[in-house]
Amino acid sequence: MNRGETELVKYFAAKGKLNAAKFPIGIGDDMAQIKLSKKSSVLITTDMLLDGVHFDGKKASPEQIGYKSMATSLSDCAAMATVPLAAVVSVALPRNYGSAKLKRLHKGLLNAAKKYNCPLIGGDMTSWGRPLAVSVAMLSVPAKTKPVKRSTAKTGDVICITGTLGGSIVKRHLEFEPRLKESLAIARAGANAMIDISDGLSTDLNHICRLSKKGAVIEADKIPVSRNAKGLESALNDGEDFELLFMMPKKKFERLKKQWRFKVKLTAIGRVTKGGTVKIKKSGGKAVELLPKGYDHLKENSKF
Amino acid sequence: MNRGETELVKYFAAKGKLNAAKFPIGIGDDMAQIKLSKKSSVLITTDMLLDGVHFDGKKASPEQIGYKSMATSLSDCAAMATVPLAAVVSVALPRNYGSAKLKRLHKGLLNAAKKYNCPLIGGDMTSWGRPLAVSVAMLSVPAKTKPVKRSTAKTGDVICITGTLGGSIVKRHLEFEPRLKESLAIARAGANAMIDISDGLSTDLNHICRLSKKGAVIEADKIPVSRNAKGLESALNDGEDFELLFMMPKKKFERLKKQWRFKVKLTAIGRVTKGGTVKIKKSGGKAVELLPKGYDHLKENSKF
Numbered sequence: 001m002n003r004g005e006t007e008l009v010k011y012f013a014a015k016g017k018l019n020a021a022k023f024p025i026g027i028g029d030d031m032a033q034i035k036l037s038k039k040s041s042v043l044i045t046t047d048m049l050l051d052g053v054h055f056d057g058k059k060a061s062p063e064q065i066g067y068k069s070m071a072t073s074l075s076d077c078a079a080m081a082t083v084p085l086a087a088v089v090s091v092a093l094p095r096n097y098g099s100a101k102l103k104r105l106h107k108g109l110l111n112a113a114k115k116y117n118c119p120l121i122g123g124d125m126t127s128w129g130r131p132l133a134v135s136v137a138m139l140s141v142p143a144k145t146k147p148v149k150r151s152t153a154k155t156g157d158v159i160c161i162t163g164t165l166g167g168s169i170v171k172r173h174l175e176f177e178p179r180l181k182e183s184l185a186i187a188r189a190g191a192n193a194m195i196d197i198s199d200g201l202s203t204d205l206n207h208i209c210r211l212s213k214k215g216a217v218i219e220a221d222k223i224p225v226s227r228n229a230k231g232l233e234s235a236l237n238d239g240e241d242f243e244l245l246f247m248m249p250k251k252k253f254e255r256l257k258k259q260w261r262f263k264v265k266l267t268a269i270g271r272v273t274k275g276g277t278v279k280i281k282k283s284g285g286k287a288v289e290l291l292p293k294g295y296d297h298l299k300e301n302s303k304f
Numbered sequence: 305m306n307r308g309e310t311e312l313v314k315y316f317a318a319k320g321k322l323n324a325a326k327f328p329i330g331i332g333d334d335m336a337q338i339k340l341s342k343k344s345s346v347l348i349t350t351d352m353l354l355d356g357v358h359f360d361g362k363k364a365s366p367e368q369i370g371y372k373s374m375a376t377s378l379s380d381c382a383a384m385a386t387v388p389l390a391a392v393v394s395v396a397l398p399r400n401y402g403s404a405k406l407k408r409l410h411k412g413l414l415n416a417a418k419k420y421n422c423p424l425i426g427g428d429m430t431s432w433g434r435p436l437a438v439s440v441a442m443l444s445v446p447a448k449t450k451p452v453k454r455s456t457a458k459t460g461d462v463i464c465i466t467g468t469l470g471g472s473i474v475k476r477h478l479e480f481e482p483r484l485k486e487s488l489a490i491a492r493a494g495a496n497a498m499i500d501i502s503d504g505l506s507t508d509l510n511h512i513c514r515l516s517k518k519g520a521v522i523e524a525d526k527i528p529v530s531r532n533a534k535g536l537e538s539a540l541n542d543g544e545d546f547e548l549l550f551m552m553p554k555k556k557f558e559r560l561k562k563q564w565r566f567k568v569k570l571t572a573i574g575r576v577t578k579g580g581t582v583k584i585k586k587s588g589g590k591a592v593e594l595l596p597k598g599y600d601h602l603k604e605n606s607k608f
Binding site: 092 | 308316352356358393406
């Protein structure tokens with residue numbers, strides 16, 4: 001999120017103050033949490049994917065669009081280290097989309113639903129003379145650990161990421177695997193804060209630091225750049241990596257690395273600092289401020 | 305829903321078979337139900353409202369659009385006789401929508417959230433160079449009675465509606481009051497089946513009868529026509545009345561009418577029959593088939 005968007009979210013949260021006992025996690029995190037009883041709670045997230053912004057309807061198959069719509073919300077479940085429960089979908093269909101294409105879109109939704117054990121239990125559809133829009137709302141339940149928030153990074157924590165970053169646009173953004181199992185292991189190991197990288201590392205790191213009232217220093221050399229990325233800038237700012245960015249005490253991270261049995265790699269890229277600034281240190285150089293240059297939801301900066 | 309849409313929903317339900325123990329109410333009702341434990345469950349619905357279909361962005365105020373987006377899902381909670389719990393919203397914003405307008409849209413959402421005690425707990429927003437789309441997902445919990453389904457009307461039940469029908473487009477579709485309190489009283493009185501009239505009486509009555517594997521005979525003279533309706537056809541087919549259509553044994557309905565303390569009126573318009581056909585009897589005439597001539601989600605039959 002950029003500054004304008006952050007201010008708006010703050011405004012929305014202030015205008016619609018929530019009862020913290022009933023909603024322990026409210027507006028501004030990857031998911032909101034609703035207490036149902038002393039022992040039971042559910043979490044909810046929603047994401048709207050738009051033709052020309054999140055996918056190119058001329059290039060992406062209906063199955064890919066369906067899959068990505070579910071996977072984006074599944075990635076939110078992963079960002080909180082929670083277990084997906086069920087999803088509903090609402091779609092705005094272009095004129096003459098046709099039932100064959102709609103069935104393929106549905107197949108893509110189901111592919112993700114089945115793969116990640118998150119049934120699609122309802123929906124809503126309407127036609128209009130405009131491009132395709134798909135909105136998924138997804139429920140999850142806490143794992144054995146508490147949901148991991150964005151606002152609770154601690155000074156001194158190592159900053160870690162799963163996988164590699166950048167160049168997702170080439171293909172990965174349509175086929176990525178939400179890091180659900182990995183996130184549960186990360187939470188069990190003792191992560192203090194977590195977010196999924198949807199808007200780009202520069203933007204999402206700034207965001208989690210701002211919410212935690214912390215700063216950060218990361219090292220450019222340590223950032224695992226994807227082979228599809230066009231260099232470091234691309235790894236920092238491209239967005240839609242849907243990898244996990246998390247913070248935890250160094251000792252716990254060392255233990256996590258030893259126990260790690262997943263294919264995706266884990267990398268420590270820096271440390272959480274006291275100050276409010278996010279910095280990047282290039283090899284041999286000084287640390288300079290890392291500005292949020294990732295995706296801005298309120299500018300119309302379509303990726304296609 | 306028209307026949308094509310019904311076939312599609314059947315197809316979706318068949319392809320994505322749900323575990324009935326975990327999801328007692330699945331695809332095809334006003335909301336889906338998720339069992340969380342022996343005693344606890346939540347229900348969920350989602351609705352996408354589109355500029356040029358569900359509202360005219362040039363005439364409706366942002367507050368009205370926000371209110372209607374929430375009220376449409378609240379009406380689903382009423383249709384199941386459940387109690388709203390919380391909502392999330394995702395929005396696709398036209399280029400240069402601007403934060404002033406966005407705050408007004410948010411105000412409209414909050415107006416409904418506060419009025420019906422259903423906090424807005426999260427959201428997602430993206431800009432695109434297209435008209436406004438607003439998708440709300442809403443959770444509810446069962447009241448003391450079980451959620452009232454669409455598929456459980458019984459032969460001999462009286463067919464009843466709240467309020468008056470038709471001409472909602474004049475104004476009411478932007479300002480209607482979801483019948484939440486009324487629906488709880490109707491459920492307590494012993495309704496066998498219920499739906500909210502969103503697509504028009506002709507379409508929604510056909511729909512509930514098809515799901516219940518029943519027929520119906522209604523009397524044209526008894527249909528309470530709104531003063532904004534353009535005659536009977538308008539009351540039968542206009543849609544977006546958001547009144548409740550329900551079926552219950554005659555004796556229970558008589559008792560309900562005696563106890564009724566709400567402003568909105570209750571009218572019995574006919575009876576549930578064994579056959580599979582929905583018929584309407586005009587005064588002095590024969591009963592003729594009542595075809596679903598209401599809103600068709602898969603035709604682009606915008607109302608504006």
